[in-house]
Amino acid sequence: MGRKYFGTDGVRGRVGDSTITPDFVMRLGFAAGVTLVSRGQLPHGDRPAVLIGKDTRISGYMLEAALEAGFAAAGVDVMLAGPVPTPAVAYLTRALRLQAGVVISASHNPYYDNGIKFFSASGAKLPDAIEEEIETLVDRPMTCAESASLGKARRINDAAGRYVEFCKSTFPNDLDLRGLRIALDCAHGAAYHIAPSVFHELGAEVVTVGVDPNGLNINDEVGATCPETLRAAVLANGTDLGIALDGDGDRLIMVDRDGSIYDGDKLLYVIARARKAAGRLEGVVGTQMSNLGFEHAIARLGVPFARAKVGDRYVLEMLHERGWKLGGENSGHIICLDRHTTGDGIVSALQVLAALIESGQTLAEACADLVFYPQKLVNVRLPSGFDWQADKRIDRARAQAESELGDRGRVLLRPSGTEPLLRVMVEGQDAVEVERLAGRIADCITRCTL
Numbered sequence: 001m002g003r004k005y006f007g008t009d010g011v012r013g014r015v016g017d018s019t020i021t022p023d024f025v026m027r028l029g030f031a032a033g034v035t036l037v038s039r040g041q042l043p044h045g046d047r048p049a050v051l052i053g054k055d056t057r058i059s060g061y062m063l064e065a066a067l068e069a070g071f072a073a074a075g076v077d078v079m080l081a082g083p084v085p086t087p088a089v090a091y092l093t094r095a096l097r098l099q100a101g102v103v104i105s106a107s108h109n110p111y112y113d114n115g116i117k118f119f120s121a122s123g124a125k126l127p128d129a130i131e132e133e134i135e136t137l138v139d140r141p142m143t144c145a146e147s148a149s150l151g152k153a154r155r156i157n158d159a160a161g162r163y164v165e166f167c168k169s170t171f172p173n174d175l176d177l178r179g180l181r182i183a184l185d186c187a188h189g190a191a192y193h194i195a196p197s198v199f200h201e202l203g204a205e206v207v208t209v210g211v212d213p214n215g216l217n218i219n220d221e222v223g224a225t226c227p228e229t230l231r232a233a234v235l236a237n238g239t240d241l242g243i244a245l246d247g248d249g250d251r252l253i254m255v256d257r258d259g260s261i262y263d264g265d266k267l268l269y270v271i272a273r274a275r276k277a278a279g280r281l282e283g284v285v286g287t288q289m290s291n292l293g294f295e296h297a298i299a300r301l302g303v304p305f306a307r308a309k310v311g312d313r314y315v316l317e318m319l320h321e322r323g324w325k326l327g328g329e330n331s332g333h334i335i336c337l338d339r340h341t342t343g344d345g346i347v348s349a350l351q352v353l354a355a356l357i358e359s360g361q362t363l364a365e366a367c368a369d370l371v372f373y374p375q376k377l378v379n380v381r382l383p384s385g386f387d388w389q390a391d392k393r394i395d396r397a398r399a400q401a402e403s404e405l406g407d408r409g410r411v412l413l414r415p416s417g418t419e420p421l422l423r424v425m426v427e428g429q430d431a432v433e434v435e436r437l438a439g440r441i442a443d444c445i446t447r448c449t450l
Contacts, residue, residue, distance in 0.1 A: 004139065006131045008311040010117025012106050013259040015059045020114050022066040024138075028116060029070025029102075031137035033151070035130065036099050037075055043255065045087070047151060049077040053089040053159070054104035055190040058215030059114045063104045068115070073144045073150035074300065081159035084433075086117070087344035088163040093160070094123035094341065104178070105190065108225045108421075111315025123314045123341035143420055160194050167198045170339040172351045177204035181239040183255070184232040185209040189225025189247035195346050199243075202350075207237045224251040224332050224345070227261045235259050241363060245345040251311070251332035252345040254352065255366045256363040264332040265294040267352050270366045271336065272326060275353035276301045279400065280338075285327030286317045287311075288412055292427060293372035294330075310414055312343045312371045336438040373409065374431035376438035378424040380445045388413070388422055388445065397444040400425060419450045 005011050005019055011028065013020045014262035024326050036048040044204040052067055056061035060083075068078050068359060076099075081092060086103045092100030101119035110116075118126040118134075144150075155166040182204045186192040201208050209229060224246040234242040234255045242255035254262045262270075268284070275281040283304035286294060298305045306322065312333040319327050319337055328334035336349035358367060388394055392415070401411050409428025416423060422445060428440040 001385050003042065003135065004042040006316065007133055008313060009107065010082070010103075010111065010115050012115030015112055015114050020059070020063070022062055023114060026064040026070040026073075027138050027142050028134070029067040030074045031134045031140075031196055032118065033071040033074025033076040034137055035134050036404065038131075047075055047077050047149075048099040048308065049079060050100045050102055050218060051079045051081055051089055051093050051098050051156070053081040053084040053086070053092075053103045053190075054220050056083050056105075056213035057104075057106070057111050057114055057247075060104050060112075061118070063114060066334055067102060067104070068153050070142075070247060072153065073142065074151070075145040075149045076151045077127050078151060078153040080129050080155045082155070082162060083190050083193070084159055085194065085245075085344070085346070087250055087340060088159065088166075088190075088194070090123040090342045091163060091340065092156070092159060093121065095166075097121075099128075100433065103248065104239075108219055108223070108246040108250045110220070111218050112242040114273055118365060119342070119344070125342070126318065135216050140188045140430050143293075152294060162234070164194055164197050164201070165358060167194075167344075167350065167400070168202060170336075170347045171202060172354050172358075172385075175203040178352065180204045180238070181207065181403065182240075183207045183209065183230060183233040183237055183239040183242035185224075185233065185242065185249050186211050187219050187245055187247075188213040188217045188368060189219065189227075189245065189249060190208075191245050191249035191346065195243075195245060198346055207233060207239055209233045220248045223247060227253045227255060231255045231259045231261060235297070243344075246332070249345050250343045250362050252334060252348045252352075253332050254349070254363065258364070260364065262363055262367065263330050264328050264334055265291050265330040265372070266363075266370060267332075267336055267348065267365050268326070268328040269294060269297055269370055270355050270363070271334070271348075271351045272298060272303065273301065274358065274365065275326065275397070276303055277359075283323060283324040283326075285315050287315060287329050288414065289377075291330065291372045291375055297370050301383045316342070316396070318326050326366070327432045329387075373427050373429060374434045375427040378436045378442040379421045380424060380442050380449075382415075382420050382422050383449055384420065387447055388415075388448070391448050394445055397441045401441055404437065411437070413441075433435050
């Protein structure tokens, strides 16, 4: 069936619009609660329980209260974790043996956006079938359980500390970070009070950026989507490297001491190379956006490679299908299934650091075998209801670009799963040609929407 509210990463939009309102979010919590109650197989008399975590957006207070009310009305107990990274909710849901986890976040988006995403009891994203079941209930009239069956709520005061210890446990016991100076950019987001403790307690000297959230500054010229800020901090403080997370802590971008920026493809390669050397790498999953140079480098390691649709949930699905443990996106989502059930910026950074320490190499040396094709990404805003796939002018523009590239590159058009954008990606051997073709296709799309 079609998905009315859920995108590739939960329900997301601008605060105050049709879905990101107290009324809708309360009904969403109620619908999710009813679904959990109907699917629950708990001892007689026990109620299902969920964990709610959030990032640092000012709207999180409002949406947290609405979700809590919806779940309670459905007879579901609620545990409130406060501001914690998205992967912390996945971990705590599993560790506390709860029926689901809920994150209030719009990830890398500006503060005026927000969203709701769900995790299952196992700490994985909810399957499409369950999201669709929730959708069928959202638009129905909301009722209320009997008073004696209403859910209760309580705060988990040690949620951050539990997650710090979990992150540290994913780093090899025989290694530490002593002697390393790290610049750490937390994007004024959910990891602001967690990530510095993790790296400091493992022995690193930490210079922090983006650790003063005020509800409005999340992802504002900081974090994984603005690595230039981290680069400036690395160069200004002379640190050995830099680590940038996004607003909800599941993306990772790094910078070396010379100021070079390392995206998800490069960091995934560093981890893959180390695991191949250790004899524990079955295969690697990338996405349609993964650079051809990355694919070729993985092939040179003698490791199978597969491309999933863009979105960490699709990377995760393909990893499970193939029985592999490592995958990710060039945007910085990296999934290490032998360490966590979902993508995690802090955990991924620790895997990169472990690989560098064990090899005695710098980031530049570890990526020396990577030769990336020039890649140009242009975002084109689409008006509501515009069917770009049915427009023959756009199809001709894409076909013409593919003809000019031949076997020297590729073209990808894909809609954003979180914003009204069409992403135009062109990749090839010649940077000038790539830039020209991407601009030409983007201009065509813009003209078609007028």
